[in-house]
Amino acid sequence: MFQPFEYREGVLYCEGVELSKIADHAATPCYVYSARAILDRFHSYDQGLFGIPHRVCYAVKANSNLSLLNMLAQAGAGFDIVSGGELHRVLKAGGDPGKVVFSGVGKTREEIDSALQLGIHSFNCESEAEIALISSLASRLGKTASIALRVNPDVDAATHPYISTGLKEHKFGIDIAEVEGVYQRAAALPGISLDGVSCHIGSQLLDPAPLLEAATKMLALVGRLRAKGIAIKELDLGGGLGVPYHAGDPRPDVDTFLRKIRQLVDGHNLFLMFEPGRSVVAEAGALVSRVLYRKKNGEKEFVIIDASMTELIRPALYEAHHEILPLRKSKFGTVVANIVGPVCESGDFLAENREVANVLPGDLIAIMTAGAYGFAMASNYNSRVRPCEILVEGDTWRVIRQRETLDDLIRGEEL
Numbered sequence: 111m112f113q114p115f116e117y118r119e120g121v122l123y124c125e126g127v128e129l130s131k132i133a134d135h136a137a138t139p140c141y142v143y144s145a146r147a148i149l150d151r152f153h154s155y156d157q158g159l160f161g162i163p164h165r166v167c168y169a170v171k172a173n174s175n176l177s178l179l180n181m182l183a184q185a186g187a188g189f190d191i192v193s194g195g196e197l198h199r200v201l202k203a204g205g206d207p208g209k210v211v212f213s214g215v216g217k218t219r220e221e222i223d224s225a226l227q228l229g230i231h232s233f234n235c236e237s238e239a240e241i242a243l244i245s246s247l248a249s250r251l252g253k254t255a256s257i258a259l260r261v262n263p264d265v266d267a268a269t270h271p272y273i274s275t276g277l278k279e280h281k282f283g284i285d286i287a288e289v290e291g292v293y294q295r296a297a298a299l300p301g302i303s304l305d306g307v308s309c310h311i312g313s314q315l316l317d318p319a320p321l322l323e324a325a326t327k328m329l330a331l332v333g334r335l336r337a338k339g340i341a342i343k344e345l346d347l348g349g350g351l352g353v354p355y356h357a358g359d360p361r362p363d364v365d366t367f368l369r370k371i372r373q374l375v376d377g378h379n380l381f382l383m384f385e386p387g388r389s390v391v392a393e394a395g396a397l398v399s400r401v402l403y404r405k406k407n408g409e410k411e412f413v414i415i416d417a418s419m420t421e422l423i424r425p426a427l428y429e430a431h432h433e434i435l436p437l438r439k440s441k442f443g444t445v446v447a448n449i450v451g452p453v454c455e456s457g458d459f460l461a462e463n464r465e466v467a468n469v470l471p472g473d474l475i476a477i478m479t480a481g482a483y484g485f486a487m488a489s490n491y492n493s494r495v496r497p498c499e500i501l502v503e504g505d506t507w508r509v510i511r512q513r514e515t516l517d518d519l520i521r522g523e524e525l
């Protein structure tokens with residue numbers, strides 16, 4: 111697996127580009143992504159499914175920058191979307207609407223209507239009321255919408271409770287114990303074709319075992335539905351494979367996982383889909399930031415940097431861990447500190463009580479594994495402009511999203 115960030119003689123590089131050169135030209139904070147790492151990970155899914163009918167639908171929510179979507183579209187990806195905004199991005203990026211699956215518990219009438227008109231591949235439906243709405247909108251347009259029901263297989267993803275989605279008590283999907291009845295009632299509706307079953311049990315799974323358990327339950331369900339005359343043709347197993355955020359974490363091997371999936375689906379005559387997000391883009395990205403100040407409150411050391419929870423909210427939201435590396439290794443040892451941003455919230459930290467390089471004001475650091483759910487969850491809180499995004503390709507780099515301006519902050523507001 112290609113590792114995009116590495117030290118060369120004590121200096122941190124992304125592919126062939128020294129990160130501090132980017133920071134000096136583009137200013138900080140900035141997100142930096144490796145094109146090769148993204149394509150590498152996408153291809154590991156696509157090639158792992160070689161020879162069986164399949165589509166890898168990248169989950170746009172993980173990182174929705176147009177350049178990344180364009181790169182993935184050119185590599186043959188489909189897209190998993192959860193809003194009309196994501197569909198707009200896919201189209202602007204040159205993605206094929208015919209390769210789009212539309213997930214999410216709260217699709218609006220307008221979003222469904224425009225997805226139908228654009229001819230997306232299918233809807234992953236999450237309730238009977240939603241199925242009824244799609245049926246009536248498709249009938250009115252004289253179309254037949256391809257539908258999969260998102261099944262809640264009641265499998266414990268054993269991940270952070272905020273990002274686990276496959277248990278009965280979660281808002282997602284339709285209870286596996288009730289879904290057959292829902293299929294049978296939906297079969298009577300016009301304007302829809304019940305082509306698939308889908309599931310997504312949660313995110314950041316370092317152990318793929320629950321995904322395999324869910325796949326097994328889904329295949330049994332396909333058998334039961336077919337026996338009732340519902341001709342299921344497609345199985346969408348969602349996303350969820352995790353990445354090593356801690357230096358010692360395991361990296362689930364996509365190839366090994368897909369080999370096990372292939373054994374399970376063998377002979378079932380299904381078009382297979384996956385919706386990976388994090389495992390495609392997380393390790394390809396870093397958030398580069400400059401140290402503004404050092405200070406001590408009582409016994410506590412603080413490293414105050416120019417990035418904050420508005421650029422990367424994961425530590426504040428999930429107490430998520432991201433490795434923090436100096437762009438230049440120094441001889442000044444380490445310090446145990448809280449790495450915090452300028453935002454007026456005690457929760458505004460990128461790391462707490464962490465042993466990091468003994469960086470000084472002006473030094474540059476990289477917050478690693480930030481390519482997924484980083485910029486995508488960035489906000490303008492405290493009227494902070496969102497950072498620029500940079501794409502590295504070999505020895506070259508370019509801005510793929512400009513840093514916002516102060517005028518961007520007030521666009522659309524009136525006195």
Ligand SMILES: Cc1ncc(COP(=O)(O)O)c(C=O)c1O
Pocket residue numbers: 169172190213214310312313314348349350351385386387388389
């Ligand atoms: C329906 C659906 N598909 C795919 C994904 C992508 O998940 P991940 O980034 O964990 O691969 C998500 C997010 O968890 C999701 O909700």
Ligand SMILES: N[C@@H](CCCC[NH3+])C(=O)O
Pocket residue numbers: 171273313314424482483
């Ligand atoms: N945003 C979350 C994951 C949620 C995935 C979306 N269903 C994260 O940063 O880990």
